[in-house]
Amino acid sequence: MYMMEILDKSLMDRSPLSQLYLTMVNVLELINQEGFNPILIRYFESQLLVNLGYKPVLDRCVRCGSKVFNRLMFSLADGGLVCDTCPASGNHMILRGDCLALLRLLSGGNLQAVRRVKAAPEAMRQLESFLEFYLEYHVERKFRIKNTIRWLKQAVPVSI
Numbered sequence: 001m002y003m004m005e006i007l008d009k010s011l012m013d014r015s016p017l018s019q020l021y022l023t024m025v026n027v028l029e030l031i032n033q034e035g036f037n038p039i040l041i042r043y044f045e046s047q048l049l050v051n052l053g054y055k056p057v058l059d060r061c062v063r064c065g066s067k068v069f070n071r072l073m074f075s076l077a078d079g080g081l082v083c084d085t086c087p088a089s090g091n092h093m094i095l096r097g098d099c100l101a102l103l104r105l106l107s108g109g110n111l112q113a114v115r116r117v118k119a120a121p122e123a124m125r126q127l128e129s130f131l132e133f134y135l136e137y138h139v140e141r142k143f144r145i146k147n148t149i150r151w152l153k154q155a156v157p158v159s160i
């Protein structure tokens with residue numbers, strides 16, 4: 001239900017995204033076969049972002065291309081990591097290393113690798129927050145997705 005609501009709120013009529021449709025079907029089949037796993041929902045959220053054109057830049061500074069980071073500052077506005085020498089942006093999150101590794105895996109689009117991941121609870125918590133903020137930042141203005149996410153999290157007793 002959460003996945004359907006997010007799709008309903010974030011996609012435009014008559015603009016088919018066949019890859020995203022396949023992702024949704026694959027995730028639902030896995031949940032059906034193996035039971036619920038929060039990483040599958042995070043995968044779906046990250047693939048929604050990729051398909052909407054907001055794939056995060058996670059391997060270099062989104063502004064200057066540097067690969068040297070003392071801290072992992074992710075700029076929501078720029079859609080990627082920003083290095084220490086580039087000016088800080090207003091809307092950003094400092095990512096944990098394990099959360100960044102999860103994000104890279106999710107963005108890579110390999111569901112078979114994703115389903116086998118065993119992640120630390122702290123990394124999963126930050127991942128959930130990050131994807132919510134990022135979706136909210138880029139999709140909220142058009143689609144009011146934030147209220148849907150919050151409403152569903154309250155309405156569904158299982159943590160999603």
Ligand SMILES: [Zn+2]
Pocket residue numbers: 061062063064065066082083084085086
């Ligand atoms: Zn930079």
